[in-house]
Amino acid sequence: MSGVLTRRQVLFGLAGVGAVATLGGCSRGGGNGVAVGPSAIAAAEAARASTGQIRDLALRARKVQIDLGGRTVTTWAYGDSVPGSALRATAGDRVRVAFRNDLPEPTSVHWHGLAIRNDMDGVPGVTTPEVKPGGGFTFDFVVPDSGTHWFHPHTGLQLDRGLYAPFIIDDPTDRGGYDAEWIVVLDDWTDGVGRSPEQILTDLKAAGASGSGNGMAGMNMGGSGSGMGGMDGGDVDYPLYLVNGRPTNDPQTLNAKPGQRVRLRIINAGSDTIFTLALSGHDLRVTHTDGYPTTPVTTSALRIGMGERYDAVVTLKDGVFPLVAAPVGKTGLARALVRTSSGTVPAPTYRPSELGAYPLTADALQGAPGSALPKRDPDTVQDLVLGGSMGPYVWTINGRTYENTVPLTIRAGQAGRLRIRNQTMMPHPLHLHGHTFQIGAAGGSGPRKDTVLVPAMGSVAVDMVADNPGQWMVHCHNTYHAAVGMMTRLDYVT
Ligand SMILES: [Cu+2]
Structure with missing residues (x-):
């Protein structure tokens, strides 16, 4: 190093x-x-x-x-x-x-x-x-x-x-209802193949300082993976995208029998990549996000930001089916293969038609009964304004980078509301440590989560309860955004 x-x-x-x-x-x-x-x-x-x-x-x-x-x-x-x-x-x-x-x-x-x-x-x-x-x-x-x-x-x-x-x-009380479980970890990969992460950050800063960044480096207008033309998914084009550490030319094969029900535990471990995931020929029945149960929803495609997790149950058909994750706004694919019988393996570039469906995001989910926070008006309401740009390459919360941050504060036992407003042209996955929040109001129908993808120029309000004393990071889960300052803290105070 x-x-x-x-x-x-x-x-x-x-x-x-x-x-x-x-x-x-x-x-x-x-x-x-x-x-x-x-x-x-x-x-x-x-x-x-x-x-x-x-x-x-x-x-x-x-x-x-x-x-x-x-x-x-x-x-x-x-x-x-x-x-x-x-x-x-x-x-x-x-x-x-x-x-x-x-x-x-x-x-x-x-x-x-x-x-x-x-x-x-x-x-x-x-x-x-x-x-x-x-x-x-x-x-x-x-x-x-x-x-x-x-x-x-x-x-x-x-x-x-x-x-x-x-x-x-x-969960010792979980009744299961599935025959097998597969963990599906998505990642964007550069180390040892393309530039080092340090070189990428150096390049992003240099492009930002010279003006050639100026929004363009992040504006991957191809939208090839997005299903939403022109969506700006991230700042970095990666040479590889991986499912469980494997690139598309050497995919992992997940074996099962036709008719079996499999629980997918999907984790986006990427640093700068939002993925849209689909299983060719199948619907996904989404049952959890960020560990919390949701009212099950069936979808063809699922959009997952960095740090987010979704669990989905699939009932498998007979054959060989690519499980594909497309990087939003970038070129390339990540995939594994689901095999329940003999069949032809589609080319590594094969894109299931399901990826063209409008992808499910957390705002379309409802928390399962019993998962809501107790209904309660917030004792404190605080704003998190997400800002920044490609040129200069600086990302901020409430106009400040982490070294100059003014932490949010809360008292133990208080109910808090965070109003997150994204004033940039790209989505940011905002992650709160040490707590889960409920999307929307406490006691409402929104799901419980710890990481929420805040749309470009969009806003999300979340409620939480101060039941875990300490100092907690609140930050964008884009590794490069966090590194240049898109972090703050939630500090318990007396
Ligand atoms: Cu960010």
Whole structure:
């Protein structure tokens, strides 16, 4: 790695510490200025419903060589593979993850979608110490949330390497209703094939500074994957798009029998790519988003932003069927193959007609009965204005980058409403740590989520309850947007 990257990453971490220091709240062990400290975090942990089961898990970040369709690529990953092996636990388990960093740089692990204790959230400089090369950290927390979740670093651009893996939390009351389960992880891939993530960011900044960025680099007007002509999906064209770490010329084959019902657990681990997903010849019956059950909805195609998860049940037909994810506004495809009998495999470029259907997004979903937050008027209403541009390459929340952010605040027990307004020409997946929110009003029909794709020039209001004290990141889940500042915090205050 270049010295420039190391320095930039250090600055990235220090920016958080600096911003915290100016709050002047009571300090706790790690130099953290959170106004609601360790005792509140411990009390919240003690109050979490627990199965009493302890689950010891191990995780190692390391440099690995992987095969991408016949090309040997060196990247960073969890364990031996991309994605890393899924971790699994049951809601209410106390999970202890012995993490070891064998990367040449400091890293961190964020448990995306799990509303766990703040000091285990894995954000260096805010919640959890970074893990030095050769070092380790034991994460120790009760997992409250069943569903399809995942984990990744919260350090620089590391997510745009191979550092991601599913974290599946089983619901002991789930009646199932399916014969098999497939985890489907989508990603946009450059490391070792195209430019490095650091070079991509350098290029985006240079193009932005020279004026050649000026909106154009992000305006992929082809709209080939979008089903909505001209939709601006991201800033970066990637050489490869992957399903479960495999490119289209070497797809994974998922085997089952005709008539079987399979639960797909779909995770978008991409850094700069929204995908539209379809299974050729099949409808998808969407049952969950971000781990929470929804009223089931049948759709031909599903749009999924970075960080979002959807579960869908499919009843399989007889044959061979591409499961295809098209990058919105970009050229290329990601795919796996579903095989229930003999049949011809369509060409790698084959686009199922289902991709042409209007894709389902979270705003078309309703939360399942019992999934809503208690109906309640908000005690505090706060705005998040998403701004920025390609030239200069700067992305902001409330007009500020993270190093100058003015955190949102809330008191423990309050109901909060976040009004998110996107004033840019591209969608941003906004992610809140440590909580789920309800789209629309608490007690309404909207689904519960932790990541919401806010349309270009659109707005979304979400309600949440301050039941997990600490300092929590609120940020765009585009890796490059977050790296240049599209992050803020929600700080509990007394
Ligand atoms: Cu963004």
